[in-house]
Amino acid sequence: MGDGPPPQMGQSLLFLTDEQLRKxxxxxxxAYRGFTADPDRILAEKSYGRAHHRAIHFIHRSPGTTVNNLLSILGVTKQSLNRVLRTLIEDGLVESTVGTRDKRERHLQLTAEGAGLERALSDAQRDRMRAAYRAAGPAAVAGFRQVLEAMMDDETRHHYEAMKEKVE
Amino acid sequence: MGDGPPPQMGQSLLFLTDEQLRKxxxxxxxAYRGFTADPDRILAEKSYGRAHHRAIHFIHRSPGTTVNNLLSILGVTKQSLNRVLRTLIEDGLVESTVGTRDKRERHLQLTAEGAGLERALSDAQRDRMRAAYRAAGPAAVAGFRQVLEAMMDDETRHHYEAMKEKVE
DNA sequence: CTTGGAAAGTCAATAAAGCTGACGTATTGT
DNA sequence: ACAATACGTCAGCTTTATTGACTTTCCAAG
Incomplete structure (x- = not known):
C-alpha cells in the first residue's frame, strides 16, 4: 500500500505497516460479526435485539445493579434503556425492586426465566469463544486480550477493569 | 462463578473457564466500541453512518468491485446498500461505471473526494489500532489476529482470507 | 431469436434502536 | 424548605436495517 517500509526494516517494526493495520x-x-451471530439468531426467535442482550448480560454480571449504573456501562440514554428494560420486565425476565438504602433506586436482577435466556445466549457466545480460544491456544489468547484492552477508550476500560478483579 | 475448575487443573486448561470466556x-x-468511536465522530459531522464507512472501506480496498460483490461482503440487503450507495454517489464520493465485459454490472470506485474521506476515516482507526499494537507488542498482535480469525463464521472468513494475500 | 434468469435500481411499508427535549414523581440531603 | 438525584414516560425524530414487489437492462442457453 502506498509507501512500503524500507527493506532494511526488521520484523519488529514491520508489523506496524498500514497493510498489517488494515488487516x-x-x-x-x-470477527465481531461472528461474535454476535449466534446470540442474534436466538434473540430473533424471541423478537428481541442486541440491546436486550446487552441489558441481560450486564444485569447477570452485576445482579442488583441500578438503572443509572447500567446506563453508564451501556453508554445509551435513559429513554433507550427504558424501552428495553420495560419489555424485559413485562415479559418476566427481569425484576426491578425498590432500593432499601435509597428508595429512589431500582435494583435490577434476572428472574429464573431471565437467567435461562442469559444462559442460552452466553452459552452460544461462549461456545464460539471457546472454540476460537482452543484453536488459537493460551499464548494467542493472552495477546488477544492485551490488544483488545489497549483498544478501549479510557472511560470504557474503566467499566471493563471494574469487573476484571471480581473473580480472578 | 458457579462451579470452578478442580484445583489440580493446570494453567493450560484453566484459561478456558467460564470466567475467562466472559472476560x-x-x-x-x-473494544469494538473503542474501535468504531473515532470514525463515528468523523462520520457524524458529515451526517453519514457506519454503513457509509463500511461501503467506503471496501470500495477502497477493492476498486472496481461490483454491487453484488459488495453485497455479499457486507452481508446486507440490496435495498440497504443501495440507499447508502446512492447518497455517496450523489455526494460525489463514489463513482459507478457500467461494466465493459458485462454491461449489467456497475463497477464502484472512490472519487478523489471519496478517497479523502476514506483516508480521514482509516487514519483515525489506524491510529488507535497502531497505538494498541504498539502497547501490546508483536507477539500479542499475532495472537490477537489468530483468535479473531478463529472467531469468524466460515463464510465470513472466506471474504477475509480472499484479501489477505492481495498484498503480502 | 426467443426466453429465462441475473445484475442493478427503485418503491413502499415496517421495525429496531438509538437520539433530544420536556415533564412528573418520589426521595434524599443540605 | 428547597435543590438535586433516580427513575419513568410522552412525543417526535433519525439511521439502519428488514421484506416484498416491480422494472430495466442485459447475457446466455435452448
Missing part, C-alpha cells in the same frame, strides 16, 4: 481492522469487523 | 466476551464488546 487488523478487517479482522475486527468480520 | 473475553466483554473485552470484545468494549
Amino acid at each position: 487488523g481492522i478487517e479482522a475486527m469487523f468480520f | 473475553g466476551i466483554e473485552a470484545m464488546f468494549f
